[in-house]
Amino acid sequence: MAMLNYSFDLPSDFMGYEWEVTAKGCFSGARITVGGKQYRLNFYDAARLGQEIESELESGNVFFEPNLVIVRSVTKEEMERAVEDLVRFGLVVSLAPE
Known part of the structure; x- marks a missing residue:
């Protein structure tokens, strides 16, 4: 299966407060664009x-x-890996667009 082109976007200053997001255990400021x-x-x-x-x-x-994604830890690396899986396994079709 061919990999879909997609972009995964976090706020530009995310790295400055990633530790806080990880400690909190949730984050809803991420976006993916596909198709x-x-x-x-x-x-x-x-x-x-x-x-x-x-x-x-x-x-x-x-x-x-909506668009709930459970990860081991809410870090940039884990979110990127999850998004890659959503795209690779065709799960994006189950997401609700904005």
Whole structure:
């Protein structure tokens, strides 16, 4: 299967606060552009995702997060690897464009 052309974009100053994002365990400021469509991705690590789900359920709400991507740790390297997998395995078709 041919690799689709795509771009993965983080805020230009991301490296300055990556440690904070990693500690927080979530980040929604990343975007991927594939085939002329742009998608905002919501990255979580498993621990933070569990906290978010529990918090929403305890509040009587449902948990819903479009374009949810779970990574081992919310770092630039892990997010880039996840995006590469989304493209390589054709999972981009399941994302909701902006």
